[in-house]
Amino acid sequence: MGWLFMPFTAMAGHASAKSYLDAQFTYDQAHEDGTRQGLEILASSCPGNRVYYAAAQLTTNGVPGDVFAIICLVRWNPRSADGHQFGYKSMDESAGPCEAQCPARILDLLTPTDREYANDWRARCRANLALRSRRLADGDLVRFPEPMTFSDGHVAREFQVIRDGRRIILRAPETGGLYRVSRFMERDWSIVPKTRVHATLFS
Known part of the structure; x- marks a missing residue:
């Protein structure tokens, strides 16, 4: 039709x-x-x-x-x-x-x-x-399968998540630049596990 x-x-x-x-x-x-x-x-x-x-x-x-x-x-x-x-x-x-x-x-x-x-x-x-349905918290580091190129020439795979209400803004760790990615939650990306530093115990 x-x-x-x-x-x-x-x-x-x-x-x-x-x-x-x-x-x-x-x-x-x-x-x-x-x-x-x-x-x-x-x-x-x-x-x-x-x-x-x-x-x-x-x-x-x-x-x-x-x-x-x-x-x-x-x-x-x-x-x-x-x-x-x-x-x-x-x-x-x-x-x-x-x-x-x-x-x-x-x-x-x-x-x-x-x-x-x-x-x-x-x-x-x-x-x-x-x-x-993926859970995403403010401050999480996300990684895309391939580098993304933005209008300002910045190219990167990893970004830190900034949550502003329902909006999701991505911050480039190297430059501090802020970016928006259309249909972000429908794209292929993964959360980079946080490195945990364990305290050293002395006997």
Whole structure:
């Protein structure tokens, strides 16, 4: 499916991308043979109106069936000059989306699947969750696998962590320079173990 754009006035009163998409993907349809097919959103997330993730359950005659993931790219622009303030592009997990930041509470609801791209997407989401769950304290020394080059020409692998609320700033130990690294918690790095100095005991 391609992109679909609309003004806020076409969102049927929904105040967010999440609530609108929850409603769009929920349905219960009757067929000529008397059967009913439906879809129910069990859980969803769309932080910052950027990417929508949902666990969707198929139903047949009211009986719950498989649960799969729906992913939507979202554009949210209240100041749009052309009036297209909200837009989305939908896909399911079997398309193997690049966006793989699905919350664990949604992943945990999905039923097993034999679709290769879907399983790969789930694995990437789990890997990203593991990266973001790493504990990092103020003053920790982190090391990247390869040297990083910054706009001021500084090149280094190791940096000291400075925590400023939820923000993470990196300080170069050699120069004291401060740096920001985009998507830091999703990158590959490790904490350098602190060297412990043991007191010398004299008899």
